[in-house]
Amino acid sequence: xxxxxxxxxxxxxxxxxxxxxxxxxxxxxxxxxxxxxxxxxxxxxxxxxxxxxxxxxxxxxxxxxxxxxxxxxxxxxxxxxxxxxxxxxxxxxxxxxxxxxxxxxxxxxxxxxxxx
Amino acid sequence: xxxxxxxxxxxxxxxxxxxxxxxxxxxxxxxxxxxxxxxxxxxxxxxxxxxxxxxxxxxxxxxxxxxxxxxxxxxxxxxxxxxxxxxxxxxxxxxxxxxxxxxxxxxxxxxx
Numbered sequence: 001x002x003x004x005x006x007x008x009x010x011x012x013x014x015x016x017x018x019x020x021x022x023x024x025x026x027x028x029x030x031x032x033x034x035x036x037x038x039x040x041x042x043x044x045x046x047x048x049x050x051x052x053x054x055x056x057x058x059x060x061x062x063x064x065x066x067x068x069x070x071x072x073x074x075x076x077x078x079x080x081x082x083x084x085x086x087x088x089x090x091x092x093x094x095x096x097x098x099x100x101x102x103x104x105x106x107x108x109x110x111x112x113x114x115x116x
Numbered sequence: 117x118x119x120x121x122x123x124x125x126x127x128x129x130x131x132x133x134x135x136x137x138x139x140x141x142x143x144x145x146x147x148x149x150x151x152x153x154x155x156x157x158x159x160x161x162x163x164x165x166x167x168x169x170x171x172x173x174x175x176x177x178x179x180x181x182x183x184x185x186x187x188x189x190x191x192x193x194x195x196x197x198x199x200x201x202x203x204x205x206x207x208x209x210x211x212x213x214x215x216x217x218x219x220x221x222x223x224x225x226x227x228x
């Protein structure tokens with residue numbers, strides 16, 4: 001257990017519905033990342049926060065996706081009007097960045113989304 | 117942008133043998149190279165990492181080597197055990213500048 005907690009572990013939804021996932025990072029970590037992983041592939045970067053500021057978004061993050069980290073602690077990832085292609089494992093990771101040191105990412109167990 | 121290639125995609129070894137997984141990267145500015153182990157139904161777990169100012173790093177049965185000139189790095193597992201069976205991912209990044217780019221993974225099977 002890395003200390004990064006994700007909820008729910010599994011989500012089944014119908015196409016067109018909205019879903020929201022939550023991530024609780026390791027408590028002292030200032031960065032939080034969202035990744036998406038499909039079967040047989042490595043995780044793909046979606047977006048990340050430093051404290052409450054969203055610093056980078058991938059081209060993979062369509063306008064149906066939105067992420068927040070309102071108080072610089074937990075984060076939510078919402079997908080609106082889900083499509084079957086959104087089916088994947090959504091992984092959250094957190095890290096502690098101090099000065100110019102390389103950061104180590106610690107991942108949660110993910111939320112497996114199935115869109116029917 | 118960065119691209120990370122990983123080989124082989126599957127690897128089967130006998131218990132006690134060594135396993136080697138290789139990765140190449142494209143971005144010469146990448147300076148941080150972690151390796152993750154992912155078991156079924158779990159998130160990736162960091163097992164070892166190396167920075168570009170180091171050529172080799174070892175932690176018990178696991179070692180990583182880095183060749184900056186050739187832009188490739190490798191994971192070496194010695195004395196493999198059945199519990200080493202998992203999918204292993206290499207990754208690269210510009211260190212504190214942001215996100216990891218992952219390879220496609222290697223499924224390692226260690227047969228008792």
